[in-house]
Amino acid sequence: MDAKWVNGTWDLKQFEKEGKTDWDSVIVAEAKRRKWLEDNPETTSNDEPVLFDTSIIPWWAWMKRYHLPEAELLNGRAAMVGFFMAYFVDSLTGVGLVDQMGNFFCKTLLFVAVAGVLFIRKNEDLDKLKGLIEETTLYDKQWQAAWKEPESSSSTVSSKK
């Protein structure tokens, strides 16, 4: 195992660069460890328990490494598309950018666009969302199946919750 893995957790002192902990290399080291275990599952042992907790890595390190690059990409694309859409609408209708923003329809479209980008970032996300919605309601449907029969005699209310 890596020499930096001491007593069931990463020894942060060995990850220091210029006097500060290099969180990126901690993240990469932990990913390597997990990949190794996924491919070669090992036995757990009581003498050498694994104690590492990912929450010791500060939130901004995660943001910097994962969220910000993706946000930059999406915002850049949105800005380019937004600029050309505004130009296009202006050239067609003569309504300038400031007046476009004042229109209720345009505001709604903008809201839909922002919400859409939050949930649908890749083409696969559309199918994923549809699958998720179906999944969340499946269990309920299975339980309510007992109540769906056409009731002939019962005096009870058939539609529930």
Place this chain on the structure above:
Amino acid sequence: MATFALKSFTGLRQSSPDQINFVSNVPSSLSRSQRRTSLRVTASRASPKLANRSLRVAVIGGGPAGGAAAETLAQGGIETILIERKMDNCKPCGGAIPLCMVGEFNLPLDIIDRRVTKMKMISPSNIAVDIGRTLKEHEYIGMVRREVLDQYLRERAEKSGATVINGLFLKMDLPENWDSPYVLHYTEYDGKTGATGQKKTMEVDAVIGADGANSRVAKSIGAGDYDYAIAFQERIRIPDDKMTYYEDLAEMYVGDDVSPDFYGWVFPKCDHVAVGTGTVTHKGDIKKFQLATRNRAKDKILGGKIIRVEAHPIPEHPRPRRLSKRVALVGDAAGYVTKCSGEGIYFAAKSGRMCAEAIVEGSQNGKKMIDESDLRKYLEKWDKTYLPTYRVLDVLQKVFYRSNPAREAFVEMCGDEYVQKMTFDSYLYKRVAPGSPLEDLKLAVNTIGSVFRANALRREIEKLNV
């Protein structure tokens, strides 16, 4: 042993025509007779009194559900017959019962082999988290031997006045008219081992199907099929020094190697441990998952000898129809096993009791005939009381068992004291306790953080794969 058990439920799967479409169409014969009786039967108050006899109810299956149902029926003054095919049946089962079951069913404390007060959750990357710090002195998870518990409940039913018959239920003739009896066909064993038994019939007014995951009663009434998981378990006797580690501790292993949609476990039993795993989606690979579970626990069960191998289906959700006229399903036959934890014993016993209570009330202690509306009251009460619990556990399973990063986040979350307290409160006392809103908010934030971190690490792993 295991192959025999495996054959029986794969047979069930193939024989049912509507196994994929779970919202099954109502079988035409039943709907015809329902329509015929729709003008007649309004409410049970209009049912006639039974002339000089009590209501006769048969309970098929003598497990926790059957035993609890038979006892409540007999105590309510109803003529009860309990039919069980194997009196010494050693069920492949985790054997864990919550604290509230001991109180609610007046179980004697010597039925409980072990009190588990500590649990260890182990993530795919072997991060281990200890659970149980928040348990109070008197709180524990009881580990029982199913043959002991089942026998005790059956004996109690017999003492209350039920007749216990050692027999195998074969099939049931449905009544043609609304007041005709159900005719049960069964094989009665006279106690001699190896005897083929005698074919007999019995006429009863109502039937409670408590005959488990492969329920024949369910088949008789066209209750429809359900998705099920296989649980595979090996009982291993380990050396004494290793057994002390499991004195009051149970372990749960999560990971793609152990199960793609469930967990692997090491549960301590009376003098050995049960090591097992389960799955719904990859039933063919169950042996592989079992090997992986044993591998993860290798150090702790080294030198152990396998004394028994067993497997059983576990329902994942209720059958589309849980009752029909005067036949109701309870326990595993109805599909009352929770997701996420796979807990079934308590819910089986409780549903048996609830159904029996509905029958006792609807028949006014056995003096009147009952009809479907009385049994529907049991379904209503059950759904109202326990649907939130089932829903919460379903959400937990969907969120936390779907992938390795989700499982890592799950194990991380379990380290939190608030989570432990809420989990044990809801498990031990079977109520979805409302916690404090501030703590809930913190919990939500922490959950999102854990899931985000785990998924970020997975993306890192994928980058390394390239």
